[in-house]
Amino acid sequence: MAAKRRRWSEHVPIVGVLRTYDRRWLRTDVAAGVAVAALIVPKNLGYAGIAGIPLQNGLYAAAAGAILYAIFGTSRQISTGPSSGLAAVAASAVLAAGLTGTDVASFVAGITLVSGIVFVVLAVLKMGWIAQFLSRAVVTGFLFGAAIDVVIGELPKLTGTSTSGSTPPQELWSWLGTLGDAHPATLLVGVVSLVTVFGLRRIAPRVPGALVLVVGGLLASWLLDLGDRGVALVGDVPRGLPSVVVPDPALLLDHVATVALASVALVMIGFSQTAGDARTFAARHHYRVDIDQESLAQGAANVGAGLVQGMPVSTSLSASSLNDRTGARTPVASLTSGAMVLLTLLLLAPLFSGLPKAVLAAIIIEAVVMGMMDVPAMRRLFRVQRFDFWIAMVALVSTLVVGVLAGVLVGIGLSLLWLVSVTTRPSLPVMVREPGTQVFRELGEHPDDEQEPGIAVLRIDGGLFFATADALEDRVREVADAVPGLTAIVIDCGAITFVDAQGAGVLHEVLDLAADRELAVRLARVKPSVRATLARDGIVERVGVDRFHGSVHRAVEAHRNG
Secondary structure, three states, rough: OOHHHHHHOOOOOHHHHHOOHHHHHHHHHHHHHHHHHHHHHHHHHHHHHHHHOHHHHHHHHHHHHHHHHHHHOOOOOOOEEEOHHHHHHHHHHHHHHOOOOOHHHHHHHHHHHHHHHHHHHHHOOOOHHHHOOOOHHHHHEEEEEEEHHHHHHHHHHHHHHOOOOHHHHHHHHHHHOOHHHHHHHHHHHHHHHHHHHHHHHHHHOOOOHHHHHHHHHHHHHHOOOOOOOOOEOOOOOOOOOOOOOOOHHHHHHHOOOHHHHHHHHHHHHHHHHHHHHHHHHHOOOOOOOOOHHHHHHHHHHHHHHHHHOOOOOOEOOOHHHHHHOOOOOOOOOHHHHHHHHHHHHHHHHHHHOOHHHHHHHHHHHHHHHHHHHHHHHHHHHHHHHHHHHHHHHHHHHHHHOOOOHHHHHHHHHHHHHHHHHHHHHHOEEEEEEOOOOEEEOOOOOOOEEOOOOOOOEEEEOEEOOOOEEEEEHHHHHHHHHHHOOOOOEEEEEEOOOOOOOOHHHHHHHHHHHHHOOOOOEEEEEHHHHHHHHHHHHOOHHHOOHHEEEEHHHHHHHHHHHH
């Protein structure tokens, strides 16, 4: 019975946390939770605005995400809730489905629920590694492009105008043409809001600028009667807790392709962020996280958010960082954040009805500019690996030209193409000896290195399987043709960790080639698991046991002395 209880609690980490909870942590956990709630409440209003759903639905998702992640997650500092990137994906899915009115909220809740189910399936199958197929360069470029898309969409709210166009460049051009018709009071509110929120980030980065802006906007709206002056307000935000509602299955089935694409995009982007952030905080505070359990936690948070008519949730780096800075020791901090959001819904929600839309637009713009436009990361890509930078740029431009949702597809495709390109073109350098030593290193690194007379040493970096097999044969043939007086080829297999049937078959072809040209073949540093595969295919017998060596030096010396 105790064993069953232990196994059950492994999937609900909060049980173990509460059993060993030290009451001395409570003060800092609660303080961190309150601070995070003050940060996320105004931002989540903005994220709901990006997705095109009622503002209170953003708070529903924030509460569900924070509470459910705290129950199922293994990170002690992570804060889970809506994010600007996921909100942009949801908005793009709504646009692709061509939905308006009340269907929008149900559709967004539906894709949130489906993405949560996908997360749970990945956790059950222990496939959290799938998030690695979206490269960091692609994510950086995609988020940058999505941020530009969101900013352009919010510009009309700052000027009180309307725009047309099916792509961000068209919308921007349309907006520029409406500047002469800008509503003066709305424009003033928008400019002041932008200056305030970006100014606070510059001069007082620890002050929650979004909260200050919401409070200031509400006071200005009340004191100056901004609604009567023609400034658009967000409208009714009802008080009360969310209810459990299953999204309309018929609506999801009518747009099943969009739902599937959006759900995959949400999982890939959300989990790639969550896994990285969870590992970062775990390393900082010297504990371990379980990535498969993190997938389950994200699944639970998204299923919960979908069932309470919310929107997609994942890790919020800004909220998690604040949680960490203010002393969060356990998931109790996240539970506190969720409880504070629920209290806000119960007591304060109607106050947001008087918030000017221009203020909300400024909050959204600040959130996506600071949270998604990662200029330092783009600079680093340009400095470190120019190819990664251009991959990011292609993802960015694709997002702007074909849309956020299609941009994710392009990003996944780019990641897979890059993976295939790298995998199918392994490094196969010629190795030469460092003078006076037994060390072999790549040809060209040091001009004084010595080429072994009549012996070519090749190193294959990576597995030897169907994707790399032809590259090895081509390289051996190239070296055999290029080196005069060649009598032997030594293949350094130290980096080979896996061989499939096709890879072993290519070694047979290499041996045939060597036999035709009267070349000896020796293998160095073959791992036991690789050697076992080669033995099953007859390679070991054909090469000869005496031609397998523990080092390149021994292989070269054996041939010279043979």
